[in-house]
Amino acid sequence: MTRPIAIRRLNAADQDFARHLDHLLSWESVSDEGVNQRVLEIIDAVRSRGDAALVEYTQRFDGLEVASMADLILPRERLELALTRITPAQRAALETAAERVRSYHEKQKQDSWSYTEADGTVLGQQVTPLDRAGLYVPGGKASYPSSVLMNAIPAKVAGVPEVVMVVPTPRGEINELVLAAACIAGVDRVFTIGGAQAVAALAYGTESVPPVDKIVGPGNIYVATAKRHVFGKVGIDMIAGPSEILVVCDGQTDPDWIAMDLFSQAEHDEDAQSILLSPDAAFLDRVAASIAKLLPTMERAEIIRASLDARGALIQVADMAQAIEVANRIAPEHLELSVENPEQYLPLIRHAGAIFMGRYTAEALGDYCAGPNHVLPTSGTARFSSPLGVYDFQKRSSIIHCSAAGASELGKSASVLARGESLTAHARSAEYRIKP
Amino acid sequence: MTRPIAIRRLNAADQDFARHLDHLLSWESVSDEGVNQRVLEIIDAVRSRGDAALVEYTQRFDGLEVASMADLILPRERLELALTRITPAQRAALETAAERVRSYHEKQKQDSWSYTEADGTVLGQQVTPLDRAGLYVPGGKASYPSSVLMNAIPAKVAGVPEVVMVVPTPRGEINELVLAAACIAGVDRVFTIGGAQAVAALAYGTESVPPVDKIVGPGNIYVATAKRHVFGKVGIDMIAGPSEILVVCDGQTDPDWIAMDLFSQAEHDEDAQSILLSPDAAFLDRVAASIAKLLPTMERAEIIRASLDARGALIQVADMAQAIEVANRIAPEHLELSVENPEQYLPLIRHAGAIFMGRYTAEALGDYCAGPNHVLPTSGTARFSSPLGVYDFQKRSSIIHCSAAGASELGKSASVLARGESLTAHARSAEYRIKP
Numbered sequence: 001m002t003r004p005i006a007i008r009r010l011n012a013a014d015q016d017f018a019r020h021l022d023h024l025l026s027w028e029s030v031s032d033e034g035v036n037q038r039v040l041e042i043i044d045a046v047r048s049r050g051d052a053a054l055v056e057y058t059q060r061f062d063g064l065e066v067a068s069m070a071d072l073i074l075p076r077e078r079l080e081l082a083l084t085r086i087t088p089a090q091r092a093a094l095e096t097a098a099e100r101v102r103s104y105h106e107k108q109k110q111d112s113w114s115y116t117e118a119d120g121t122v123l124g125q126q127v128t129p130l131d132r133a134g135l136y137v138p139g140g141k142a143s144y145p146s147s148v149l150m151n152a153i154p155a156k157v158a159g160v161p162e163v164v165m166v167v168p169t170p171r172g173e174i175n176e177l178v179l180a181a182a183c184i185a186g187v188d189r190v191f192t193i194g195g196a197q198a199v200a201a202l203a204y205g206t207e208s209v210p211p212v213d214k215i216v217g218p219g220n221i222y223v224a225t226a227k228r229h230v231f232g233k234v235g236i237d238m239i240a241g242p243s244e245i246l247v248v249c250d251g252q253t254d255p256d257w258i259a260m261d262l263f264s265q266a267e268h269d270e271d272a273q274s275i276l277l278s279p280d281a282a283f284l285d286r287v288a289a290s291i292a293k294l295l296p297t298m299e300r301a302e303i304i305r306a307s308l309d310a311r312g313a314l315i316q317v318a319d320m321a322q323a324i325e326v327a328n329r330i331a332p333e334h335l336e337l338s339v340e341n342p343e344q345y346l347p348l349i350r351h352a353g354a355i356f357m358g359r360y361t362a363e364a365l366g367d368y369c370a371g372p373n374h375v376l377p378t379s380g381t382a383r384f385s386s387p388l389g390v391y392d393f394q395k396r397s398s399i400i401h402c403s404a405a406g407a408s409e410l411g412k413s414a415s416v417l418a419r420g421e422s423l424t425a426h427a428r429s430a431e432y433r434i435k436p
Numbered sequence: 437m438t439r440p441i442a443i444r445r446l447n448a449a450d451q452d453f454a455r456h457l458d459h460l461l462s463w464e465s466v467s468d469e470g471v472n473q474r475v476l477e478i479i480d481a482v483r484s485r486g487d488a489a490l491v492e493y494t495q496r497f498d499g500l501e502v503a504s505m506a507d508l509i510l511p512r513e514r515l516e517l518a519l520t521r522i523t524p525a526q527r528a529a530l531e532t533a534a535e536r537v538r539s540y541h542e543k544q545k546q547d548s549w550s551y552t553e554a555d556g557t558v559l560g561q562q563v564t565p566l567d568r569a570g571l572y573v574p575g576g577k578a579s580y581p582s583s584v585l586m587n588a589i590p591a592k593v594a595g596v597p598e599v600v601m602v603v604p605t606p607r608g609e610i611n612e613l614v615l616a617a618a619c620i621a622g623v624d625r626v627f628t629i630g631g632a633q634a635v636a637a638l639a640y641g642t643e644s645v646p647p648v649d650k651i652v653g654p655g656n657i658y659v660a661t662a663k664r665h666v667f668g669k670v671g672i673d674m675i676a677g678p679s680e681i682l683v684v685c686d687g688q689t690d691p692d693w694i695a696m697d698l699f700s701q702a703e704h705d706e707d708a709q710s711i712l713l714s715p716d717a718a719f720l721d722r723v724a725a726s727i728a729k730l731l732p733t734m735e736r737a738e739i740i741r742a743s744l745d746a747r748g749a750l751i752q753v754a755d756m757a758q759a760i761e762v763a764n765r766i767a768p769e770h771l772e773l774s775v776e777n778p779e780q781y782l783p784l785i786r787h788a789g790a791i792f793m794g795r796y797t798a799e800a801l802g803d804y805c806a807g808p809n810h811v812l813p814t815s816g817t818a819r820f821s822s823p824l825g826v827y828d829f830q831k832r833s834s835i836i837h838c839s840a841a842g843a844s845e846l847g848k849s850a851s852v853l854a855r856g857e858s859l860t861a862h863a864r865s866a867e868y869r870i871k872p
Contacts (some may be wrong), residue, residue, distance in 0.1 A: 026775035038712075086856075093852035101561060103558055108800045115543070116822035122793075123540055123807050128786055130820055144857050177856050213820040228824040235820035239668055257868050263861035299860045335833075342837065350564055360843035360869050363834050364862040368850040372560050384566055384649040384671035396822040397771075398790035398808035400797050401778065407796035414804040416529035418521075420613050421580050425699035426800040432693045433796050435704065 007288060007308045010315045012059030014097045021370050023328060024275075024313055027241055027379050032221065033225060042196040043204075051207035057197040062139070062170045064192075068314035069208045074179070074190040082179035097369035098184045099147050105157045110132040110392040120403030121410075125396045129159035131391055132210060133171045134202035134234075135187065135216035138179060139168035141196050146367060150374050150387065152185035156336050158393035164212055165186050166202060168194020193280055194219075199226035216375075217390065237388060241379035242271035242311075245333035245363055248323045249287075250339040252358045259290035261336060264364050265305035266269030267300040275330070277323045284314045324348045329383040335364045351382045407433040439758045441731050443724060443744045446751045460711075460749055461766060463677055463815050468657065477578060477634040479640075486642035488741055492635040498575070498606045505644045510615070510626040516616035518822045525611060533805035535583050540807030541593045544826040548822045550835055557842030560835040565595035568646060570638035570670075571623065571654035573614060575604035575630050581617035582803060586810050587653050587784065588621035594829035599623050600648055601736035603639060604630020630655075635662035639670045652811075670863055673732075673824060677815035678707035681799055684766040685723075685773040687716030689795045690709065695726035700800050702743035703736040711766070713759045722751045736859075760784045767818040770799045787818045843869040 010020055015028060036145035045053040051069040058064050064273060083091060112123025133155040137148055155163050165182055167175075169192045184192060191209055195202065199219075205211030214235035215227060227236045245265035249258055262274035280283055291308070295301055317323045324345055327335055339345070342357040349355060351416070355374030356363050367374045375388035403411060411434040419425035443757050494500050494508060502508060541545040550560025569591040573584055582615060584601070591599050601618055605628045609774040618626060625860035627645055629637065635655075641647030646725055650671035651663060663672045681701035685694055698710035714720055727744070731737055753759045754755075760781055763771055767787035775781070778793040785791060789812030803810045811824035840847060847870040 093849040202828040260865040267861040296539040357837035361838040364866040401793035402797040413529040425703040429696040430800040
């Protein structure tokens with residue numbers, strides 16, 4: 001714990017800053033052919049042998065003595081029991097968080113819409129929920145009750161009738177907080193299975209596990225690889241990379257607060273990334289001093305140190321305009337604008353998973369209970385993707401209802417275009433509807 | 437052309453109907469390890485050698501004599517020239533279609549939203565367009581101008597500043613209708629490249645091709661495989677399977693119309709699927725007779741015959757309730773409700789890419805110019821996905837702006853939950869914001 005922490009310092013004015021930044025951000029998930037082959041075998045086994053394969057893999061990988069699939073099903077009463085096994089303060093905090101997450105996500109619900117044209121033709125979209133969603137929850141130390149709330153509640157708000165959760169219980173370890181969160185979030189069924197076998201079961205169904213339409217939730221490399229393989233058969237959420245935060249500070253926030261905000265990202269794992277941008281060089285020094293001072297007091301000091309060493313940075317920028325430019329280049333998962341009047345910068349932010357505005361909005365508040373989802377696009381994918389939301393559990397069907405007059409008029413254009421594409425059955429089908 | 441057409445007849449009352457239906461619908465895209473390896477090599481080559489690799493692959497695969505990348509760029513003036521090379525009727529039809537597609541998609545645009553809580557905390561989402569979108573357009577006979585409109589217009593309506601199109605021109609063949617459609621849709625830049633190399637160029641960028649944030653548009657197995665590989669680096673649309681239509685008819689529509697509607701799907705390719713459901717057995721006989729009568733008159737008779745033989749079916753159901761049940765089981769890309777008062781069935785439809793309502797709404801009208809998108813989820817993926825839309829070119833950033841009072845209150849819950857997850861930096865970051 002006595003080794004000094006050496007977090008890298010960059011200056012956006014340096015000639016090779018762009019190259020340094022690219023290098024700092026570079027991240028490609030390793031694709032391991034061995035993992036890939038094992039995952040394919042597991043998927044095949046679950047597809048062909050169903051429950052029997054699930055029981056075998058669970059014995060082998062989770063070290064569980066299970067006689068049959070019945071031992072891998074948690075009834076709703078077990079979830080309710082978990083509520084009594086956590087502390088009253090934990091239960092209250094989970095319920096507060098769930099209520100806030102639910103009320104925020106209610107605002108995301110999308111409705112069907114349609115309009116009628118002058119000739120009576122009706123066009124629109126009908127919005128419906130998925131029939132069934134699957135939620136993967138990791139076992140062991142990465143098992144987070146907050147993730148259960150964040151994944152299950154949007155599905156329930158969307159109106160998904162059945163949410164099925166899978167969570168491995170290695171060596172029988174059950175996380176009561178996870179089960180309590182599942183109970184509060186309204187999860188309908190729980191199976192204590194994990195890994196690629198759980199993903200395969202959710203995608204294809206077995207005698208006991210019902211097939212779902214979409215699988216969400218984080219997992220290790222086996223889970224991520226399995227999700228990639230079943231994509232198309234079912235929907236999946238994004239494959240998440242390591243978590244990251246970009247803090248932009250004008251130099252007026254308590255440096256201890258900023259140091260702890262950087263730690264809160266770095267403590268996730270060694271690959272997590274924490275970056276601070278400020279136009280105030282002296283402030284960067286103060287934050288570096290806070291980091292050195294606070295690090296030895298942290299429970300996860302070694303993880304934090306490794307993460308800051310490998311992927312952290314304190315970056316000096318010329319001004320706030322340059323800070324925003326660099327932020328858009330990074331397209332961070334979490335962007336903290338720890339500045340005076342952050343609203344003025346909001347219209348300039350083009351890419352970010354979530355924007356934490358002002359000195360009081362620690363990312364940790366958003367991780368648990370502010371209301372917005374903590375499942376966010378990582379590794380620059382905020383350039384093209386969005387936080388997990390109710391919209392991920394709804395889908396749309398186009399509605400087209402042509403009047404006789406509308407069909408006659410549209411038929412003329414359709415006929416010309418279809419013949420231009422040499423699709424004459426299309427043309428003739430349209431032409432039948434043209435009034436003579 | 438004289439061989440009689442034998443389209444399969446099924447009855448939903450039969451004991452083994454469910455099994456027959458499953459078999460009829462079964463479709464898995466072949467994943468070919470040889471294709472996979474070649475695609476990986478192509479992606480690597482484009483990433484490491486950029487334009488030079490594009491020029492080489494285009495010479496080799498498209499049989500084009502190109503000296504340099506400059507020969508593979510079409511300036512905007514070339515698109516404008518195409519407008520003068522198509523017929524006035526074609527230009528008018530393209531413009532009508534574009535205008536209707538644009539006006540329908542304007543209704544899909546999503547806006548930023550936020551709300552303020554009692555203690556002054558602001559929560560919401562900021563909605564922004566992608567910076568740059570890539571549109572893949574196949575060359576040769578599957579080169580459809582209507583697809584250019586359907587893919588490019590939603591991006592432009594979303595506010596994407598730059599839409600980059602790639603289209604191969606094998607042996608120099610340029611489709612003027614495709615270029616004209618690109619001009620009308622507002623495509624910003626066009627490169628005459630195709631295959632996995634074009635996908636790699638759009639994903640990673642080269643000296644000439646700018647990297648995009650999302651790639652949409654159909655393509656062959658090389659294109660689809662490349663899209664799967666670059667997914668994560670950029671966004672992609674769904675990997676499309678063969679096109680399908682499910683027609684539900686009460687027996688009162690002209691059987692020739694229904695036969696032609698089935699043909700319009702079958703003519704796409706041998707793997708396309710056309711299915712008719714009706715409670716009226718005599719009507720199924722009349723449609724079978726229309727099929728036999730009309731097939732010999734079709735330009736693409738052999739493709740239609742092969743498709744109907746392999747994957748088509750006329751299915752008798754007990755009543756409309758059963759028809760809707762089977763339709764939900766199939767979750768078709770295109771669902772035609774050729775019945776009296778189709779509105780009554782709409783709330784019962786849970787899964788369909790697009791719903792064509794009433795006897796006048798031929799699918800072909802929707803394919804070209806009704807307004808809704810013709811890029812739709814295939815092979816049952818309507819269970820969890822939606823038509824291509826403006827929402828595919830927009831993304832969201834969560835907004836959280838806690839007041840001092842809000843942060844203090846939220847900090848208490850966050851602290852309890854973070855400590856429950858052993859994430860003490862999270863807890864302490866939240867605790868700093870609790871008022872003493």
